[in-house]
Amino acid sequence: MRTGNVRLLLVGCGCVGEVVGKFLEERSRDSNWLESIVFADYDYEKAKEMTEFYKGSKVKAYGEGLDASNKDQLRGIIKKYDCDCLFDASPPFLAETLFDVAHEMNVDFLNMGTWSLPKFDIKESMEAKKVYDPFMTDHNFNAHDKWMKNGKTAIICVGIDPGVVNVFAKFAAQHLFDELHELHVKDGCNISKKNNEDDLAFGFNVWTILDECLNPSVVWDKDTGYTAYPPFSGEELFNFPEGIGYQKIYQIEHEEVVCMPKFLKEYGLRKCTYKIALDDGLIDALKMIDKLGMRSLKEINYKNQMIKPRDVVAAVLPQPDKIDDSYEGKMCVGVHCKGIKDGLKREIFIYQPYEQEEAFERFNSQAVVAQTAIGATIAIELLGRGIWKKPGVYSPEAFDPIPYMKLMNEVNFRHSIVEMNSEYMKNKKSVEINEILQKAAQPAF
Numbered sequence: 001m002r003t004g005n006v007r008l009l010l011v012g013c014g015c016v017g018e019v020v021g022k023f024l025e026e027r028s029r030d031s032n033w034l035e036s037i038v039f040a041d042y043d044y045e046k047a048k049e050m051t052e053f054y055k056g057s058k059v060k061a062y063g064e065g066l067d068a069s070n071k072d073q074l075r076g077i078i079k080k081y082d083c084d085c086l087f088d089a090s091p092p093f094l095a096e097t098l099f100d101v102a103h104e105m106n107v108d109f110l111n112m113g114t115w116s117l118p119k120f121d122i123k124e125s126m127e128a129k130k131v132y133d134p135f136m137t138d139h140n141f142n143a144h145d146k147w148m149k150n151g152k153t154a155i156i157c158v159g160i161d162p163g164v165v166n167v168f169a170k171f172a173a174q175h176l177f178d179e180l181h182e183l184h185v186k187d188g189c190n191i192s193k194k195n196n197e198d199d200l201a202f203g204f205n206v207w208t209i210l211d212e213c214l215n216p217s218v219v220w221d222k223d224t225g226y227t228a229y230p231p232f233s234g235e236e237l238f239n240f241p242e243g244i245g246y247q248k249i250y251q252i253e254h255e256e257v258v259c260m261p262k263f264l265k266e267y268g269l270r271k272c273t274y275k276i277a278l279d280d281g282l283i284d285a286l287k288m289i290d291k292l293g294m295r296s297l298k299e300i301n302y303k304n305q306m307i308k309p310r311d312v313v314a315a316v317l318p319q320p321d322k323i324d325d326s327y328e329g330k331m332c333v334g335v336h337c338k339g340i341k342d343g344l345k346r347e348i349f350i351y352q353p354y355e356q357e358e359a360f361e362r363f364n365s366q367a368v369v370a371q372t373a374i375g376a377t378i379a380i381e382l383l384g385r386g387i388w389k390k391p392g393v394y395s396p397e398a399f400d401p402i403p404y405m406k407l408m409n410e411v412n413f414r415h416s417i418v419e420m421n422s423e424y425m426k427n428k429k430s431v432e433i434n435e436i437l438q439k440a441a442q443p444a445f
Helices: 015-027 044-054 071-081 092-104 144-150 164-176 206-214 256-267 280-291 309-316 356-363 367-384 401-410 423-427 433-439
Strands: 006-011 034-041 060-065 085-088 108-111 153-155 179-189 217-221 225-229 236-240 245-251 271-277 300-302 305-307 330-341 344-355 392-394 416-419
Touching: 006 015, 006 071, 006 367, 015 034, 015 044, 015 356, 015 367, 034 044, 034 071, 044 060, 071 092, 085 092, 085 367, 092 108, 092 144, 092 153, 092 206, 108 367, 144 392, 153 367, 164 179, 164 256, 164 330, 164 344, 164 401, 164 433, 179 236, 179 245, 179 256, 206 280, 206 309, 217 245, 217 256, 236 271, 256 271, 305 309, 330 367, 344 356, 344 367, 344 423, 356 367, 367 401, 401 433
Parallel strands: 006 034, 006 085, 034 060, 085 108, 108 153, 153 392, 179 271
Antiparallel strands: 179 330, 217 225, 217 271, 236 245, 245 271, 300 305, 330 344, 344 416
16 A cells, blocks of 8 residues: 555445544545545445545545455455555454455455354353364464565454554553553443333444354463353453443453454463443343344245344344434443553553444444444554554554554544552552653654
8 A cells, every 4th residue: 555545445334334434534634645435335325325425525435336245346346446455344254255355456454353153152161262263363363474475464453342442452561561461351331222211222233242242252361371151251340430330241252362462462461351241131132042043144944035043133133323312321441451560560441431422423323333433444544644554464452552542632532541459559640641642752644
């Protein structure tokens, strides 16, 4: 990709893809780093609709219908528009296809997550790499040398979590700790109906939620490696800041437990986990879906039509675009860090909060969708400007966190720290993130 002349292919115009498209238009108004953007989606009308946000913009915008599982179609669009970067906002099961085509076509690449399926369900803990084949991120990181040879950059996991939290972890390792021993990603939410209606709402793609919550969860330990646990293991009560308060959180399958150890082990990392807040109603619903066999990907014959049970579930459950201004509350996504600073034990929670009302007013979207899209857009911009760019396959921890966090400030995407009870808190003054950012060298935007 030539800095200042990016020709981007955005695949997938669902909730997150739409907000990324809107936000990229904002970020390209006062600079020349983005030349053109092609919106491609199975729904051609949706892709075409996205180009309307670029009316009057100096960035050229195009819409294309695309079956992203069809590699020939993907190649054809890349060739037609001479794209030099592909951003994957498609459903997770297409992640490997898009990644492989990007390499084949010699273009840069970003996505917000990877694809992995367990070979079987488990009832007790066991070695995770025996449960998953391929294991999380293996398809991507195992291709590192091929991408190095091509001279192109692939950055995976660039949303909110994974994504922003990975940046926070790297920042903590470099600037807040002398030794960083534990990283525990924690995702909290108190979004609900304003009238207190009991409504089952999915804050993210239904497919993604079914996989992440019902697949065996994975944790990493320096001594024992990767261990898989049954769904909804590791229940913990955590006090989230910003008025959210105590919530029950559970382990689920998430890429942070692979990416963080891969790039941050050198800072002394010993443990890494991921947990998310799930209310009792959602857990009961997910368990029932699983018990009824409705998360299956195996086609069945129903009245002479072949259908996948999971497609039926996805069709009838409320998608995130159904969450509107009748909802209120906020998301709080961060990483709980434990380690040593100045010879003292230190414990912090560094996080990004986002109000549902702000997300709906700014992007007409749900809060976690906005968080994910803003996080991804910042990464796209840093790659496009050549700041986060080097040949190979990486996740955000492989790059300098300072430019990213400065852009967070610039776009009003807030970050904050809770100094938790520790020896360090009792003896030292907490340093604000922005004090560190102000002292850091200004990236060449």
